[in-house]
Amino acid sequence: MDFSASPGQLTAAPAITALVYGIIEAGAGSFTDAKVLLALSTVVVASVAFVLVERRSPSPMLDLTLFRSPSFTATALIAMISFLGLIGFFFALSLYFGMVQQLSTLASAWRLLMVCMVPLVLGVPMGRLVHRVSPRVLIPGGLVLAAVALLSLTTIDAGTSFGSLAWRLALLGLGVSFVMTPMTATAVSSVPFHQAGMAAAANNAFRQLGAALGPAVLGALLSARAVDALPGHLTAAGLDGATVRRVTAAADAGGLSAVGGLHLGADTSRVLGALSQAFIDGLQLCLVVAAVLTLLAAAVGCVLLRRPPQSALAAGGPAATVQGPRSPDLPAAGTRTTDGQRTAAAPR
Secondary structure (H helix, E strand, C coil): CCCCHHHHHHHHHHHHHCCCCCHHHHHCCCCHHHHHHHHHHHHHHHHHHHHHHHHHHCCCCCHHHHHCHHHHHHHHHHHHHHHHHHHHHHHHHHHHHHCCCCCHHHHHHHHHHHHHHHHHHHHHHHHHHHCCCCCHHHHHHHHHHHHHHHHHHHCCCCCHHHHHHHHHHHHHHHHHHHHHHHHHHHHCCCCHHHHHHHHHHHHHHHHHHHHHHHHHHHHHHHHHHHHHHHHHHHCCCCCCCCHHHHHHHHHEEEHHHHHHHHCHHHHHHHHHHHHHHHHHHHHHHHHHHHHHHHHHHHHHHHHCHHHHHHHHHHHHCCHHHHHHCCCCCCCCCCCCCCHHHHCCCCCC
């Protein structure tokens, strides 16, 4: 069994790793830091190398000609953008449950399960719906529904009940269920038959890329916004200037979690209350950004998702790959021959 890595893997892995690392470090510091600039330079060099080796490879990991299909390109972009926003949101929401509402891991998991259960329950009906409704309707519609759910969550605070959260999280799960199944089906059906496996794997890879970037991007935004808002909430809580400076310095140096390690005596409850309010400010920013990313993915779907014309299929789409060019002496697919047998219809 051959466990050697392909040139595409050897160039893609450093690019993705450096990108995630660079975003995380930029959020903790600045985009002008030397290690961030080095990481982003690595992304550029490794990405260019990936394109070059994949174009010249006789058996590429990712055939770049797949992107000639607008529908495949759409599903790849939608997978990456939507997962960036959604997985980043899950990361921020889990911190909200733990840091603000002081819930246990199990209690947080039950709440997040509201999002996951809806796609699970609707999996079979959604599979049938894919054959009846165009992906150009299902995918952007589901993404808009998910964006509405994300925006509805911007009103939550430290005391928001599970009942108030549940319907919004279920609405988010409903939007996600309209996206996942048709997205993969569209990616596979939009390329030649022999490349269907590669298309499905590529679609999943773009999801994973978005999922890796989501916590890095939204986590950095959450931390930066919360740290910026913290001094104002500390002052509003009636704390003196020395305490405000001490807490702010700890947050700047070690992040929000560093504040919990301070010994503040009688001021502890007020500091933690201000910290919760600052965190919610950061969470609201994450929710807005996640909703905007989801709407951007919906716009990509509206522009690029479309049924390939018959001329394109004949030139090299899935139907042409399976059926091949038809001789003028042969009957058309779906017609009856002289012996009464019906010929096979071209696959859709």
